[in-house]
Amino acid sequence: MSSFKRKATGKQVLNVYPGTRISPASNLSLITSTGISSLDDILGGGLPLSCSLVFAAPDIHSSYGDLIQKYFIAQGLASGHRVCLVTPNPREFLKDLMWSPKGSQSSTAVGDASAVDSDGEEEKDGDDQDSESKKVKIAWRYEKMKQFKTTVGTSAGANSDREVYCQNFDLSCTIPEEVISDALRTDRLHLLEVSVSGTSGCKTGSALTPTAIVGEIIKFVSSGASAPVRICIPSLGCSAWGDLSAKVIFRFLHSLKAILRDYNYSCASTTLPPSLSAKLWGGPGWLEKVGWASDCLLTLSAFTANPGMSSIFPSHHGLLQTHTLPAPFTFSPPSDRFSTLRGLTSSGENNLAFKCTRRRLIFETLHLDVEGGTGERRTTASKLMDDGVPVGTQKDTETKPKIASVEVQMEGVFEEKKSPVVKKKKRAVAFQSDRPELYEF
DSSP: OOOOOOOOOOOOOOOOOTTEEEOSSOTTOEEEOOSOHHHHHHTTSSEETTOEEEEEOOOTTOOHHHHHHHHHHHHHHHHTOEEEEEESOHHHHHHTOEEOOTTOOTTSOOOOTTTBOTTSOBOOOOOSSOHHHHOOOOOGGGTTSOOOOSSOOOOOOSSOSSSOSSOOOEEEEEOOHHHHHHHHHTTSEEEEEBOTTSBBSSSSOOBSOHHHHHHHHHHHHHTOOSSOEEEEESSTTSGGGOSOOHHHHHHHHHHHHHHHHHSTTEEEEEEEOTTTOSTTTTSTTHHHHHHHHSSEEEEEEESTTOHHHHHHOTTOOEEEEEEEOOOTTSSSOTHHHHOTTTOTTTSSOOOEEEEEOSSOEEEEEOOOOSTTOGGGOOOSOOOOEETTEETTSHHHHHSOOOOOOOOOOOSSOOOOTTSOOOOOOOOOOOOOOSOGGGOOO
16 A cells, blocks of 8 residues: 555635536636526636626627627526626616526526427427327437537536526516616616716716726625626727727726736626727737737627628528637636537537527537528429420320430440340450569469
8 A cells, every 4th residue: 555645735615606606627716607508618617707708799780799798697687696787878788688487497408409499499398299100210320329419508507406507598588677676776786877978877976987987896896795796898998988099998908807806706798899899900919909808708700791601501690709718727728628519529629600599599519501401402303394385284285295305426336236245355465574483373
């Protein structure tokens, strides 16, 4: 028996808040859900606390960036977290929040391709007709194989059976007014209204500068650590913020990142407007600089500005590009090892896309549909035409249809069909050598 023993420190007790779980990559980090289970998988299980997430949305014809921020706020309110919203019209922004329908559970897998239809609704299993008659017969070697999936489903939290890690939100359901009013009354929801006039909607009425907004965020975060804090900033640097330079925005993102490091029970999600999402807006390497000032940078490129991509991928609404991924307390991002959609453990990183159905926003691997589509498949043979009249019509049956004949001529000597087949003789090959004893046949 060896006398060497592993040097181990005492177990560090990590305070696991409701709506959070321990990161699979490090026991020193907690992760929380963004409200979208497929996005949590891309991040390696969820957004780690003390980290900032930035979305770049370069398309001016869509608002997918604001939609993700609404998921982020709704998940925070559902989990009992404290939320700080910084936007020009916070009241109007909260009216469009989605909510979970009554009686729905997050443990239901919504990402299975066999359980979700094109509208995002789960198929009903209880049907009057016999299920065996509907079953498609396939080869026996494929019966036990898993069905093809393009995304992941939601699951309940691993830290507690009572707490739900990621809610099953429905875009057709809006948040009740009672939930918002109760959150404002208990100070779980703090609104910072940005206005062009030069004042912010905070209680102190400070001037509208990024430095003043950072000060208000620090006051809200440091007021209590009883629950995780979510900082949501949609459309950072838009026209309501005034004329901000790239240096000011970069300094603001860096200051926000420093706040999250000081208060490790908080996290932030920010969206850049289309004007700031261009690659060369703040000079060469602008998006790379934004990635350095934040922990995670993702780009949502919608197909509304590119009709060619919409025709190639009709079942998707845009592409997702990962620039930087969060990696707290680790050298490599947890997404490299624990993400299913990125697929780095099997066949390299997959192309990622997203689609917005009637009920939910889904991130999945980019894939092509059936070649030609169901509308272009031929179910009947093509018919011959004679003087512009299709074969089989009434006018065509009165007169005998003419059969199209094709005559092919080939150069050479032709033999009659009844002539006997003459077998060709094998050619004799002469082989000569100076040393015949080396070649014996």
